[in-house]
Structure formats: C-alpha cells, structure tokens
Amino acid sequence: MAIARTSAPLLLLAAFFTILHHATSATPAAATSAPSSGTASFLRCLAVHLPPHVIYTTTSPSYTSVLESSIKNLLFVTPATPTPLAIVTATNASHVQATVRCGALHGVRVRPRSGGHDYEGLSYRSLTTARPFAVVDLAALRGVRVDAARRTAWVGSGATLGELYYAIANHSKRLGFPGGLGPTVGLGGHLSGGGFGVMLRKHGLAADHVVDALIVDAEGRLLDRAAMGEDVFWAIRGGGGGSFGVVLYWKLRLVRVPATVTVFTVHRARNQSATALLAKWQRVAPKLPRDVFLRVVLQSQDAQFQSLYLGKRTGLVSTMARRFPELGVRAQDCIEMTWIESVLYFAFYGTGKPMELLLDRGTKPERYFKAKSDYVSEPIPSHVWESVWSWLLMDGAGLLILDPYGGRMGDVAPSATPFPHRQELYNLQYYGFWFENGTEVSEKHMGWIRGLHREMEPHVSKNPRGAYVNYRDLDLGVNDVDDGVTGYEKARVWGEMYFKANFERLAAVKAMVDPHDFFRNEQSIPPFPSSRKGVS
Structure with missing residues (x-):
C-alpha cells in the first residue's frame, strides 16, 4: 500500500x-x-x-x-x-x-x-x-492510506472529502466513495452525521461504508472497533459528532465506479413549467434506477436539475426520455467523464478543473449563512410550490436544495445506523447566505429562512418533524450547559427530530460509555437517565 x-x-x-x-x-x-x-x-x-x-x-x-x-x-x-x-x-x-x-x-x-x-x-x-x-x-490527522486491492482506505478525521477523493483517484480509476459534494468538508464530521452525496441511491450513506474506527473515549483510552464494542461503533456512524469520544481514524470500504459516468445540469425557469416539473420530480426522482441521481436547486425563479448517472450518455438520455420526458433532457445536455471529474464538476460548477483543487482546504470564512432542513414523505402539492416561488423573490431570499432518496436507501432498515430517514422521498435543505455585516442584514436573511421553514411545516414529515443532523440547527432546541448531566427530556425535543426512535438507543450508549457527560455541547447526546435500556 x-x-x-x-x-x-x-x-x-x-x-x-x-x-x-x-x-x-x-x-x-x-x-x-x-x-x-x-x-x-x-x-x-x-x-x-x-x-x-x-x-x-x-x-x-x-x-x-x-x-x-x-x-x-x-x-x-x-x-x-x-x-x-x-x-x-x-x-x-x-x-x-x-x-x-x-x-x-x-x-x-x-x-x-x-x-x-x-x-x-x-x-x-x-x-x-x-x-x-x-x-x-484534528486537521493534522489527515493521512489517507488506500489499499486498492482490498478496496479499503484508512483515513484521518482531519482529512477533507476532497483529499480523500484525490487519494482514491490517484490509486485507481475504478474506485470511489459515496460522500458529499463539498471538498473542504472534514471527513470526521461528515461520517459522524451519516453523510450523503450524489451516489447515495446506488451505495447509501457514507457511514454505511465504515468498517472500523479508532476512537479516544472519555477515559482517554484508545479503542478500535473490537474494543469499543458494536453499540459504540453503531453510535459513531451517524449519531452526530462530539458525543461519544474523539474519532481519530476511520477504515472505509470503497465502491466500484464505472470507467465513464455522465452528468447534466438543466435549468427551467418558473415560466417554463418549473412548478409542474417539480411536482413530477417528487414522484419520479426517488424511483429512478439507482444508477441515476437527479437533484434540484431552487434559486430566484430558476429550477436547476442536476444529475449524475453511473454509466454512459445513451443510458441517461434514454432513462430520462422514458421516465421524465417533461424535463426534455437532450444528448447535448449530457457530458461523459470519469468519476473524479464528476466530483470536480459538482464541487466547482463546471468541467476542465484541475484535480489539485480538491486539496485546497480553504482559508478564512467568506460568508455568513444559516441552514435548516426537512424530510418530505409525500409529494408537496403544486400550489405550495407556487407559494415557494414567491418566497424566493423576497429580499433576503436564499435557495432550496432537494436531494432524492430511494434506491439503496430504502433497502436499509432505519435502525441499522443512527440515521433514521432512509424511507423518505427526499431531503429539503433551506440555505440562506449573505456577505454584508450588520444586525439588520442578518435578521433579514434569518427571517427569510425561518419564515419559509414555518410555512412548509404542514407539507413535510411529522411526529416528529424530521431534520438532518449534519445540517445542524439550534432553532430546534439546545441542551443545558450548566454543571451536571444533560437533561434527557429536554434533549429529546431536538434529538428525536434528528434521530427519531434511534435517539433513545443513542442515549443508552452514551450512558454506557460517558455517563458523566464529559463530551458535551449544546446538541450532544445526553446519557439515558436510569438504565441501559435500548442497547442491543
């Protein structure tokens, strides 16, 4: 190696x-x-x-x-x-x-x-x-050791997704990893929340491909999978970062990718039947062949349909013509490339970018932002999308990102890892960003994202309303940060939105490995108050 x-x-x-x-x-x-x-x-x-x-x-x-x-x-x-x-x-x-x-x-x-x-x-x-x-x-703990013959890699938590993808591509043109789009995202945090990207319908979550890990627990012990036990290993693959210990390294199972993949980006304006296309997309995208991923980004009065297909152009064009002809995808819209080129395409909005861009970790922050998330269980009616277009015209408006599930996601039980939302149609992210400083500016953008989130409540998942822990949102609730152990009942308010029924098991694991709540933050998992109930 x-x-x-x-x-x-x-x-x-x-x-x-x-x-x-x-x-x-x-x-x-x-x-x-x-x-x-x-x-x-x-x-x-x-x-x-x-x-x-x-x-x-x-x-x-x-x-x-x-x-x-x-x-x-x-x-x-x-x-x-x-x-x-x-x-x-x-x-x-x-x-x-x-x-x-x-x-x-x-x-x-x-x-x-x-x-x-x-x-x-x-x-x-x-x-x-x-x-x-x-x-x-952990930024210095960013070594990547790829074993192409065994299709595995040991990766430090401080490595970015870009560094991981770069290392894989340098070892094999036929291996990849189903992680997220952002090349500067730290691997440790990404895996801790589950992690999904444009190959999730084929391969599931990034955390589904963790086969071992090395963690420092609340007593300062260094533990691998065998030593930490299967309950802790379950918890760290989607239970959120900062609750169970400090994961230093992860052993990942890599996935096979074809020699050629195909991408497209197609724009449809509101006055080009974008509302009807959105309504149809909700029914089509989660049920497409699992080699096809088709997401939507809504900004201003534009719907941007982005696709990755794990195969050649002809397969994608024929699939779209058969399953979603209304979108009007043409052969000239589609670009064939290698998997690593598709990583660059989605990360940097175009073709011909040098692979070395994946090694850029970024410097100082460049923008203010706030995000929220939802899960959608049933298609949202067209009249609601018409209302959403009006929100996207407001001063301070941001954008919406719709990522479809289905495929491999639906094959895995919601309790297999802490991430419970596998059966949903799609994830909906609300993202507001701005560059000017000032309380009034921030309140305008914050008001937009919180207002639209409230407006969408009747149309998204319920009991509880779902949210994705990697799009962390303190509006959902926070723990007490005074001395003592975090209160379980207060933490349930936000915890069950992220983890549903898995929250109780996470708390039971926490009670087992960190009963004094050493690893604590405003949304860390609390210890279960009275027993180890829920631990398998």
Missing part, C-alpha cells in the same frame, strides 16, 4: 498503525477523579503532557489564526462568540489522549473539530462563557 499525497507527516500514519495494534490494551485514565477547580490547572496539565508547539491559549500570538483556520461561517467570527480557552492541534493519538485526560481531571470539557463545517459552529464555540472548554483540532 502506498501513502496518498497529503500534507500530514508520513510518520503520522506509521505511528497510527503502531498505536492501532495496542488499542485494546491502552491504560484507562482517571476520568472519574474529582476535578480540581479552575482552568489554570487544566492548562498546566496540558503543558506537562504535551509539546508546547501544539498548545494555543488565548494569549498565544497565533491563537486567532488557528481558531479561524477551519471556521466556515462568519456568524461565529465575532468578539462576542465564546471561544475555547485552549486549542490543541493534535498530530498523534497521544496528544488527544492527554487533552481528554487533563480535561476530565480538571473539569474542562473537550470538543473535537475536523473540518469546521458544523453549521452552528459547535466544534469550536459555545453559546455561553459559563462553562470553559477546549478544542482538539
């Missing part, structure tokens, strides 16, 4: 495979010892157990640049945003273990950060200054 191109030191992966061998025999830490008071003790503990170049405190000259290196949302780059008292830029597992052990001993909770794409910034910020916390930044 060869090491893929990466900016992580080559010694990182060698060290990783050494520590993996010893994962089941790691010495437990004194995580349940009585914590001493004050953050100073925590910082002294870090100074004793970690090299100084990986520790950044609020007095460090580079603290702000390190903090902002993975922030994607300008909403959380303000003086009023509660930030960590320390950031540890871990370069190996022992750094993560020491940070967790120091935090547990001295009463400072630790939040892991991989790519920083958390929509509410909970991997690096808090809503209150009442409870100090630290961040363990």
